[in-house]
Amino acid sequence: MSTDRYPFREIEAKWQGIWEATKQFRVHEDPSRPKFYCLEMFPYPSGRIHMGHVRVYAIGDLLARYKWMRGYNVLHPMGWDAFGLPAENAAIEHGVHPVIWTYENIDYMRTQLMKMGISYDWDREVTTCDPAYYKWEQLIFIKMLERGLAYRKRSTVNWCPSCQTVLANEQVEDGRCWRCDSEVAPREIDGWFFKITSYADELLAWCDRLPGWPERVLTMQRNWIGKSEGAEFDLPVAGHPGLSIRVFTTRPDTVFGMTYAVLAPEHPLVDQVVTDPVERAAVARFRAEVARQSEIERTAADRPKRGLRLSARVLNPFNEAAVPLFLADYVVMGYGTGAIMAVPGEDERDWEFAEQHGLPIIETVKRPDGWTGKAYTGDGVKVNSGFLDGLTVAEAKRRATDWLVSRGLGAAKVNYRLRDWGISRQRYWGAPIPVLYCDACGMVPEAAQNLPVTLPRDVQLSGKGGSPLANVASFVNAICPRCGGPARRETDTMDTFVESSWYFLRYCSPGYDSGMFERGAADYWMPVDQYIGGIEHAVLHLLYARFYTKVLRDLGLTKIDEPFMALLSQGMVIKDGAKMSKSKGNVVSDDFVREKYGADAGRLFELFAAPPEKDLEWNDQGIEGASRFLNRVWRFVVGHLTELGGGETPPPSAPPDRVRAATLPTTEAGRAFRRAIHETIRRVTDDIEREFHFNTAIAAIMELVNALQAFAAAAGDGTGAGAAPERAALLREAVETTLLLLGPFCPHVTEELWSLLGHTESLFKQRWPVADPGALQKTEVTVVVQVDGKVRGRLLVDVDTADDQMRQLALGDDRVKPWVGQRHIEKVVVVPNRLVNIVTRA
């Protein structure tokens, strides 16, 4: 453990103070400059920032500072996703009001972020629990209501019988309530929904137009939307005139292979189809069994399919064949029509069920030769299918659908897995849903001029008994904005994912008080050019935000179609085999690391240890290494200040991207060193721009520092680094380049050293260095000589030596000759400037 560290505490405080005092990272719209909107997913103010959080901010800051140096007008804001259940839990457990708890956390975490030295424009801070923020979300809610994009319906939700409350999907872990561990049960309840399904097609289509997104996130979104094309039609129930069952299928071509049909156990038509009391009792038993079973084992890989054969039969509209009707647990009410035609010949699930229940199986697609499998889902020629015989599957799908349409029996149908977004939460700490219920007028939206509907401060929070707002008489009892009579307020609050669906727009004009955001500001800044956040939001937040942006566009508020042009999904920070989190008790606190090693070292380690998309194992020794490296840079610069011309009499500083004839090295060692400098510029720039491979960028800088030390040590001993002025110029070029390249990774220490060199203007107002092509040019290269693929020698040759000459040099090489010996030379492969491979035969 080191005892001799550079004074990072003083330096970090000093530069944070200067950046703040000079408002260096405050930005305004400036049409004359290209903009860059760099955004990290804002945090929930849960208490303290730990090293698991630091990673995303370090990445964001690095990109923001890099883009500053590339000449962009960079918007880099921060705020708080401040509504959420933990605040309510804290209130229940410790008696602290959610407002107090939340704002105290925000104050602490803001200080932590400031001490990390992240380049935020703090004038744009946004806090979502502020009525001035959620007011606009309420206004949009009303507009969505007017357009049918927000609606109320009864549906099945997760209900915790012990807490007496609805739980969001994310609050259910393995079928159990995250708070009290009791088993969650489905329950029918009224709630509010956003009609995200109206945008399913557009959300899907744009997945192909987001090249800056990781493919796996796009895949997850596509799967979540789950578009499938097929047909819908009715199966008349035999003996029940007028009664028919609607089914959806993606394989209308297989309809002649239907040997039975299935209803989901909870299908509403079951009660009409089944009239006999004895059979009804059997249905009730079956339903209970299914309900119980689904709670016990949802993840069992190959659980048997349970089914109950009903006495009713349904008719295949294509051939009038009557087939048995079943209730079965493998058909769910939540998808399609909750009923299917079963074609065991071409569907694996149907095959399995048919085998278990002794049902006939008809093949309607000719199997490939040698087919030994069961259900066949591939392409082929139709057989046993009446008028479809001889067609391919695709043709038959079309013909079957046309047949249904022409007879008015069905229609082509597109189905989505995506469900409408349920936004009702029976909680206190969220944005109130701005509607009222009036005895005379029914459901009425709050009038715009009465917004915001603010959360009452006085509330009893017990975690039991439904929405806490329902017990606040002063909130519930209100006046109908339409008739002036008495009305009751809606007591559900909105899902907190609504706030995070537009905060990036609010940052464009955070204080704007005539609307959600100022049009001009949003037109200038949006969309976000680089978004950075965890993979856990691959579907939820990122899909909601895309949807909400499109709604705002269709309301005429913005012109953008998509909020985030590029997305970087960073991996988790792991300690002791698990994601760093408060509940697991494996956090390394940001305060501790900053006190012991400094903010720069903490950031450097997290950027260096792994590429950003991979998980990162926290390692105490790793941060020692990062700290050691920064100390090395510090000692070198401070130790060579006189030679580097730092201090009170700065030399005229030349931008490193400009070649000065006077500094061009005259010795081979000098040229090699200068090549190393410019090679590093090229590599670091490439690594940041191309793949976000910050770990290799840092490795390149470390190599340059190693070369720098070697050059400085060797130069004095007469090995040919050139005369003193030349050596000093090269050292200065190398040091300045190192500081410029390292700046976005470790802003404080580099800024301090930059000023020690005599610069009076911030490092982050400098231009990012550009590699000098002249310096990169090599005159000689080492070429590998292989004999039959094995390296046997090396040649030092002039760059671009002719193939013929390379061949001769290789064959004539003394190290190579013995390996060729008397063997016959079949051919010689020459890769210019790389290698020669001599291929021989005995």
Add this chain to the structure above:
RNA sequence: GGGGGCGUGGCGAAAUUGGCAACCGCAGAGGACUUAAAAUCCUCUGUCCGCAAGGACUUGCAGGUUCGACUCCUGCCGCCCCUACCA
């Protein structure tokens, strides 16, 4: 069951995308400085054979394509993530 990803030294990782496998760092060994320690600096460190020069082997396993494969193809094995009877 479906979809995606991964597999390289003791560890985190790298490899200009088909051309010298292991850059950079961590850990370890030896040495210098020191009364001593810490810090710092230098040397070594994929495995095996060899005093050495040098050689053989090595990117989960088995094949294939190629002058040449960590990289491309096929089949296995193992791990991780997502999703779950989606009709």
